[in-house]
Amino acid sequence: MKNFRLLLAYDGSRYRGWQRLTNCDLTIQGKIESVLSKLFEEPVTIVGSGRTDAGVHARGQVANFWMETAVSSEEVCAYLRRYLPEDIGVISVEETDLRFHSRLSAKEKTYSYRVWNSTLPNVFERRYLTVFPEPLDIKAIQKGAEALIGEHNFLSFCSNKHFKKSPVRTIKDFRIEQCDQEIRFLVTANGFLYNMMRIMAGTLLEIGMGQREWQTIEPLFISPCREKAGFTAPAKGLCLEEVRY
Amino acid sequence: MKNFRLLLAYDGSRYRGWQRLTNCDLTIQGKIESVLSKLFEEPVTIVGSGRTDAGVHARGQVANFWMETAVSSEEVCAYLRRYLPEDIGVISVEETDLRFHSRLSAKEKTYSYRVWNSTLPNVFERRYLTVFPEPLDIKAIQKGAEALIGEHNFLSFCSNKHFKKSPVRTIKDFRIEQCDQEIRFLVTANGFLYNMMRIMAGTLLEIGMGQREWQTIEPLFISPCREKAGFTAPAKGLCLEEVRY
Numbered sequence: 001m002k003n004f005r006l007l008l009a010y011d012g013s014r015y016r017g018w019q020r021l022t023n024c025d026l027t028i029q030g031k032i033e034s035v036l037s038k039l040f041e042e043p044v045t046i047v048g049s050g051r052t053d054a055g056v057h058a059r060g061q062v063a064n065f066w067m068e069t070a071v072s073s074e075e076v077c078a079y080l081r082r083y084l085p086e087d088i089g090v091i092s093v094e095e096t097d098l099r100f101h102s103r104l105s106a107k108e109k110t111y112s113y114r115v116w117n118s119t120l121p122n123v124f125e126r127r128y129l130t131v132f133p134e135p136l137d138i139k140a141i142q143k144g145a146e147a148l149i150g151e152h153n154f155l156s157f158c159s160n161k162h163f164k165k166s167p168v169r170t171i172k173d174f175r176i177e178q179c180d181q182e183i184r185f186l187v188t189a190n191g192f193l194y195n196m197m198r199i200m201a202g203t204l205l206e207i208g209m210g211q212r213e214w215q216t217i218e219p220l221f222i223s224p225c226r227e228k229a230g231f232t233a234p235a236k237g238l239c240l241e242e243v244r245y
Numbered sequence: 246m247k248n249f250r251l252l253l254a255y256d257g258s259r260y261r262g263w264q265r266l267t268n269c270d271l272t273i274q275g276k277i278e279s280v281l282s283k284l285f286e287e288p289v290t291i292v293g294s295g296r297t298d299a300g301v302h303a304r305g306q307v308a309n310f311w312m313e314t315a316v317s318s319e320e321v322c323a324y325l326r327r328y329l330p331e332d333i334g335v336i337s338v339e340e341t342d343l344r345f346h347s348r349l350s351a352k353e354k355t356y357s358y359r360v361w362n363s364t365l366p367n368v369f370e371r372r373y374l375t376v377f378p379e380p381l382d383i384k385a386i387q388k389g390a391e392a393l394i395g396e397h398n399f400l401s402f403c404s405n406k407h408f409k410k411s412p413v414r415t416i417k418d419f420r421i422e423q424c425d426q427e428i429r430f431l432v433t434a435n436g437f438l439y440n441m442m443r444i445m446a447g448t449l450l451e452i453g454m455g456q457r458e459w460q461t462i463e464p465l466f467i468s469p470c471r472e473k474a475g476f477t478a479p480a481k482g483l484c485l486e487e488v489r490y
Contacts, residue, residue, distance in 0.1 A: 011368045057369070081366070089366020121326070121334025123256045124302070128369060 001068050004076055005096040006032075006046070008061040011087040013127045013236065016120035018061070028052070028088060032063070035083045038066060039076065049102045049109070050192070055235030057128060060091075060110075064102045069166040091154040102243070108172065110188045110241040113201040113233065118181035129182070130201075130237030136208035138178060139179040144207040145174040145185070147217035148200060157203070159195035159232065167193060167224070186241070195232055203230030246313050249321055250341040251277075251291070253306040256332040258372045258481065262299040263306070273297070273333060277308070280328045284321065285312060294347045294354065294488040298440070300480030302373060305336075305487040309347045353417065355433045355486040358446040358478065363426035374427070375446075375482030381453035383423060389452040390419040390430070392462035393445060400469035402448070404440035404477065412438060412469070431486070440477055446460070448475030 001212040010028055020030040029048060036044040046065040052058055077093035084090065099105075116122050116129040117136055141227040148171055185201055206212045212230070220229055257275055265275040272294060281289040291310040294457055297303055322338035328336065344350075361374040362369050362381055391415055400412040418433040430446055451457045457475070 009366060009368045011371075038481040059369075081364075086366070087368050090363060119326070119390050120336060121254060121331070122331050123254045123334040124373060125369075126256075126331050132289075 001098060003064055003096050003098045003100055004064050004073055004093055005082075005100060005102070006063045006065075006093050008032075008063060009059050009089040009091055010057060010061065011127065012052060012057045013221040015054065016068075016088065016197055017056065018048050018050075028058075028061075029063075031084060031088055031196050032080065032150055035064065035080055036076075038083070038142075038211070039071070039079045047102050049106050050240075052240055053195070053198075053235050053238075056238045056240070057141075057205045057236075058240040061240050062102045062106075062245075064096065064100060066098070075113055100245075105245050106191075106243050108188055108190050108244045109192060110186065111192065111197045112239045112241050113185040113187075113197060114237045114239070115183045115201075115205070116181060117183050120181060122181070127236060128239065130234045132205060134209050136205070137181065138176065138183070139212060140174050140210070140214050141183075141204045141208040143214035144204045144217055147178060147214055149174050152221040153224055154193050154196055154218035154221075156226055156229040157196045157199040158193035158226065159199070160193070161226070163193065169193065169196070198233045198235065199226075199229050201229075201233035202236070205233060206230040225242045246311055246343060248309055248311050248332070248341050248343045248345055249318055249338055250345060251308045251310075251325075251338050252336040253277075253308060253334055254304050255298060255302060255306065256372065257302045258299050259332065260299065262301070263293050263295075263297045271302075273306075274308075276333055276357060277325065278389070280325055280365070281310065281321075283328070285314060285326045286415045290352060292347050294351050295437070295485075296482075297333055297485055298443075298480050301485070302481075303484045303485040306485050306489045307347045307351075307490075309341065310347060311343070312427070330389060345490070350490050351436075351488050353433055353435050353489045354437060355418075355431065355489075356442045357484045357486050358430040358432075358442060359482045359484070360428045360430075360446075360450070361385065361426060362428050367395065367426070372449040372481060373484065375479045379454050381428065382451070382455060383421065383453070385459050386428075386449045386453040387421050388459035389462055390421055392459055394419050397466040399438050399441055399466075401465035401471055401474040402441045402444040403438035403471065404444070405438070406471070414438065414441070442483055443478045443480065444471075444474050444476075446478035446482065450478060451475040 018028045047061045049062045073093045073095050080090045114129045116131045119133045169191050171189045175186040177184040186223040263273045291308045294307045300360040318338045325335045359374045364378045393488045416434045420431040422429040
């Protein structure tokens, strides 16, 4: 038995997200499984480090699958590169420890959220940015980001109302980078709840516009309430940058 | 009478080039003219600094049009930004001297040609790069680029076999930039013949692969022959960066 670990980059624009759906191949997982199933001439199921939503991108998604085969990781990589569409890129394929599980073994993840803070057009990166031309108070956003760092109950930042597991996550780093007209949030945590990154981005954008104070973050941890957090920022600005094990 | 000068950026991927065609609106010029014609409620013709081919991009295309109107340049800009598709961006609109003509007044242009020199995927910039994974000898390419600089008869680098005007152009600067897996050609000249930039890129790529020597450039100027120059590199790596007046 072999355990193949894939490192993937994808432009999520035209996909309904990572997770395979029934009778619909427009998912990243579905596309990759369909190519692997042809290579191995049997159904292949891959495990991703986590789901990404429709329209969300990845620069460093990790997935794995187990297979009893003589096929080498180089051959898997070459086959995938040959048959996958050009918006799904295979950075590497390697054989790894049989116990490696891309979701359960993950220790932390880094997501980026990119905001285009200008009325000027950005035709070349438009698929990867959320356009938000309103003036933003970066210092207030910075304060809000600092308030999000640490171990907290992030249920206010979760779109899944029936979430049953522990909503406690630890944000280790929340960086705000500004480069010309772009503002980028770079967040590293030991895990992210459903839509957590996009709701945090929306909340910080509301703070940046002066619609709310950065001090409103803390109470969201104490009495969790999705409605009291900010809006869910659009998917296209979000990118899974890295998964660490 | 007013003369409006437009500074434009566009992703040329889905267009049949700059120049308006009959019964077909999938050209950059056609799209812009159709929006302007609605604004002014009469047919508007714009002049571009030059045509770009199907699939070629622009970060700094300049166009202009004359109009007897009370409408301000700010209003023209806002209207265009509102109604143009998001792959055509209006950077600025300003009123300029009535004698300004975006093509005839142009003094020099800078084009970039981007090569992705890797087997690794680049999913996010795939529309703006030509993938060329073969090992390339950058020093030989550099030598070839130096041989192209200066005032020469560039007819060997022109796809138009029936070109009647002077084929002499002056390349003022030909820079080769290497950044990770990308190689970028940045060329400034007082003008470019049809496909000149793409044929120069193709010729340099052949030099880089060792299929020809950099010394083969000079004879191309002395006895012009399109067939003796390199292949026409794909459109998608090409971008009109700037037009100077």
